[in-house]
Amino acid sequence: MTCSGWEAHRRALERDGFVRIKGALPPARVRAAQRLAQDTLARVSAADREAVKSNGSMANLARLPAFAGLLAAPEILATLRQLGAGDPRWTGGYLISKSPGGPPLFWHQDWWGWDDPISYGARGAQLFVMIYLTATTPDNGCLRVAPGSHRRRHALHAVADAHSKALAGFEDPDAAAFASHPDEVAVCVQPGDLVIGDSRLIHGAYANRSGAERPLITLWYAPDFAALPAGIRSRYAVMMAEQDGDVRESALGDLTPRTWPEAARRIIAAVLPDPACAAEPTPWRRNPDLDRLTA
Numbered sequence: 001m002t003c004s005g006w007e008a009h010r011r012a013l014e015r016d017g018f019v020r021i022k023g024a025l026p027p028a029r030v031r032a033a034q035r036l037a038q039d040t041l042a043r044v045s046a047a048d049r050e051a052v053k054s055n056g057s058m059a060n061l062a063r064l065p066a067f068a069g070l071l072a073a074p075e076i077l078a079t080l081r082q083l084g085a086g087d088p089r090w091t092g093g094y095l096i097s098k099s100p101g102g103p104p105l106f107w108h109q110d111w112w113g114w115d116d117p118i119s120y121g122a123r124g125a126q127l128f129v130m131i132y133l134t135a136t137t138p139d140n141g142c143l144r145v146a147p148g149s150h151r152r153r154h155a156l157h158a159v160a161d162a163h164s165k166a167l168a169g170f171e172d173p174d175a176a177a178f179a180s181h182p183d184e185v186a187v188c189v190q191p192g193d194l195v196i197g198d199s200r201l202i203h204g205a206y207a208n209r210s211g212a213e214r215p216l217i218t219l220w221y222a223p224d225f226a227a228l229p230a231g232i233r234s235r236y237a238v239m240m241a242e243q244d245g246d247v248r249e250s251a252l253g254d255l256t257p258r259t260w261p262e263a264a265r266r267i268i269a270a271v272l273p274d275p276a277c278a279a280e281p282t283p284w285r286r287n288p289d290l291d292r293l294t295a
Helices: 003-016 027-041 046-051 065-071 074-082 230-241 262-271
Strands: 018-021 089-095 105-108 127-132 143-145 185-187 194-198 203-205 216-222
Touching (some): 027 089, 065 089, 065 216, 089 230, 089 262
Antiparallel strands (some): 018 194, 089 216, 105 203, 127 194, 127 216, 143 203
């Protein structure tokens, strides 16, 4: 890709909050990820998947050292650097696979540090990297986004209790969090593409109306870890040491990246957040101060 091509991608990421990079992962990397996803889903119980029916699955990659090579994949890190990341560090991720016939994923955004002024700047303090492992369209549950909602106030910010158990379990199919919105854009992808976005971006997914699984690996990275406020860096270090998460899957064990087998820890050592500093961790706050977002 030319320098002008990457510059256009950087502008799109800042303006729209997301960008699709076609063919960023080689076929061998995709096939390996597909095998890992299949093996992992076989170990996630039906009860765990039912509890997050809207998501489809929430297998926490912090407990899965077999994914180390993907988390530190040079193709992903090189792409992040081309998009302006000066010091990318992996901060979490999940295997989120929508079952055949699965419902839509609720509208939400994934940033947690809204108490810090950095959250209202032009550049996101955390990016998502989405790796869809099948060709994905609105028919089988592709991503849908509200462009620009990472920095602008949007009607979807009013969706109540995003990430709640009720939404994850699809308890009320008529909830506004699942409805179509005039601003939504479908992001269709092919295996090997990367969708990279600002974690502040409001997004969701369509229902999977097909008869096949729609697997997705979502990874999060702090693009400029060394430049983050000390409190956010401290919070990331705490997160890397936690054994609890949004969802606990007993079948996947209680590992954290700090307690992975040595061989796996070596693979990800360069992309892990540094151990905790003396600063007080930034409070966990999922919802922005809407008055500080642009209209």
